[in-house]
Amino acid sequence: MTEVTAAGRPAASDRLVLMNPGPVVTDPRVRTALAGPDMCHREPEFAELMRRVRQRTTRLCAGDERHTSVILTGSGTSAVEAAVSSVVPRDAGLLVIDNGHYGERFQHIAAAHGIRTRHLRLGWDSPVDLDAVDRLLGDDGTLTHVGVVHHETSTGRLNDVAALARIAHARGREVIVDAVSSVGAEAISLAGDGVDWLAGSSNKCVEGAPGLSFVAGRHAAFEALGDLPRRSFSLDLHRHYTAQEKDLAPAFTPGIPAFYAFDTALGLALEEGREARHARYLALARRLRTGLEELGLEIMLAPEERSVCLTAIRIPEGLSYESLHHGMRESGFVVYSAQEQLKNRFFRLSTMGCMTGRDIDDFLHCLKRLLRPS
Known part of the structure; x- marks a missing residue:
């Protein structure tokens, strides 16, 4: 007979098991990394840490030599908001694919920045209607971008991002993917699936500590953001890209302990x-x-x-x-x-x-x- 504690749990374990969808139970090496040394983010040591984290993040997202990543201090929602607010041109629009709470969040983010949208409400129990997406893009040439969630954490549904990207690209549009709760475990690829902008997080399937997020995309696309409107100061992707790529320093003070943990988690993820x-x-x-x-x-x-x-x-x-x-x-x-x-x-x-x-x-x-x- 299994011995149990007074609370009713088998006595073999005293861990608190997080079955919420992030933060997650982490490897002891990730938790230990959080206690790394004090460091100034303007020193060469941090520049090297940031370079390694960016390079590993791009590998995690299955990017190739055309791609890079920008690391942000903030939640996964920060990365999604940075992408939406930075990449949609003035007088253009975003087609929002909504079949759950986080699809609807695309709509809220766009509205907060005054970005025009076409809101495709599908219902939380419905898959993405690819034919409807194709029709809407065909009907409205000003919808330059499509926003979609890869793993809709409100229900556990996995959306077919690769199929959606093929439709969007056939119409000459770009795709912004919220992969916050999928990248690292579910199949998604910058290079293979044609994902234009991928927003992710240091925790969840990457198994790092919360506190960092990232946006991955093509070098050329990040460069081109310099010609687009600035809708945000601290979430301006071009600002972050220029600082990290050219100045080899973060635009603002980063969460350095989270960088230590993220670096360790990325190493473990790529090794596995x-x-x-x-x-x-x-x-x-x-x-x-x-x-x-x-x-x-x-x-x-x-x-x-x-x-x-x-x-x-x-x-x-x-x-x-x-x-x-x-x-x-x-x-x-x-x-x-x-x-x-x-x-x-x-x-x-x-x-x-x-x-x-x-x-x-x-x-x-x-x-x-x-x-x-x-």
């Missing part, structure tokens, strides 16, 4: 490889989903629509999210609420980060005790 990390997450997700279904719980999306990073589950009748969160938190697990229209009906579980099969088994054991206390 994207395909191996995807396989590791997939094994965890399958283990989790099998156990959830054995408990009689309903998973939101069809298997072929799900990412390996996140699972959305309907909350059982008679149980509130607050009770679920409190009960699992007492057992050492952090679960996450759904958002907006799904709130109070679904909860979400991540399989990102340095989670183990034992963590999944322990979670299912404690969830079963919560759902079936007798």
